[in-house]
Amino acid sequence: MESPDWFVIVNPAAGRGTDLLARTKQALAGQDISASVHVSADAADVTRLIDEAVAAGQRRFVAVGGDGTVNLVANALLGHEWTDPPTLGILPAGTGCDFVRVFGIAQDVEHAAGHLVGTDTYRSDAAVIEGDWGTRYFMNIAQAGIGAASATTADKLGFLRGLRYQTSFWLTLPGFARTDVTVRVGKRTYQGDAISVIFANGQFFGSGMNVAPKATLVSGEIDAQVISARKRQAPLLMRKAARGLHLGHREVHRLRGAVFSIETKDPWPVEADGEYLGLTPLRGRVLPGAIDIKI
Incomplete structure (x- = not known):
């Protein structure tokens, strides 16, 4: 054929x-x-x-x-x-x-x-987010907080290849300030301080980190995680996240839903699929079955 x-x-x-x-x-x-x-x-x-x-x-x-x-x-x-x-x-x-x-x-x-x-194709969800910076679609993962700040730094460390995200995270961590956040996903709300919020459509980011092991591309829902861990807890949490074993940590709060948003007391950077977009707040929704991925 x-x-x-x-x-x-x-x-x-x-x-x-x-x-x-x-x-x-x-x-x-x-x-x-x-x-x-x-x-x-x-x-x-x-x-x-x-x-x-x-x-x-x-x-x-x-x-x-x-x-x-x-x-x-x-x-x-x-x-x-x-x-x-x-x-x-x-x-x-x-x-x-x-x-x-x-x-x-x-x-x-x-x-x-x-x-x-x-x-052979795989019909995949996508998601769309909006903020003061405009409207953006994403296929994999969007995030706000230290993860977004680290992704921005990682762009400057391309020579490190597979280690660039992890390296940028440790470079960013000491100076990054946690803040109070309000995260709404579906009918659930998280209010409290945090250091990172992840909105996952896909499963992996950061050169192979299994950050959203229960996310699927066909659920019609975003798989969100609010990370409220302290900086001293970061080494253990990062090691667990690399293997997808962090969801049971008490400072990882998982929410799922078709619509989602985040507001922060202090502005946080926002990125989607590794591309810096601007600052919080943001709101978004899942687009079920938006693209057929050739497999």
Whole structure:
């Protein structure tokens, strides 16, 4: 069976310094995949390319890069109205490719390209959040607090690859101030002080940390965690979170629901899929079955 045509977006900044465009074309050719390949200059360029493709009737897209690239492509796709969800393939090539881990997709372009062959897809939820900084969709995880501050620092530590998030966390922790938060998820509310709040659609972040082991992409709900731990408890909690064993900790408060929000006494940074957005407050909701992920 002939493979379907794909519209491929390559982030040239990903790929750990390699010629990602050439690698992508070679990987696609190796699988006899018919595709038009496009290099994006920036976020606006991604939106322009996808808008033009959608207008021309395209429904199958590929993001080549890390979680940030997937986020940009998903945002451009979800900005359109679809009768049936578009299909998104992912060729991991960035320093952080956590969203695809749950699908068992290889963490390199060459092996992941094989997943574009055939017709198997997984209908995945997405989520949308709003704040003073605007509206943003995300596929994997959004967070406020020290996690968001650490993600911002991690962008400057790309040379550390898989260790950059953990390193940035320890660099950020001493100077980060906890604050009083009000977190609403579904019909439940948490009020109290905290150091981090996570809104998980996917399961992994921070280069493989199993931060939301009970999150699923088909539940129609966000899996939220309010972390009220003290700084001295951080080493143990981080070790547990890496393996998905932290949910039983008394300072981890888990809430689930289709709508969610956070207000903070002091402004906290907010990020989604590794991209800094602005400051709290934010509100959001789950978009059930928004995108078909090619697996």
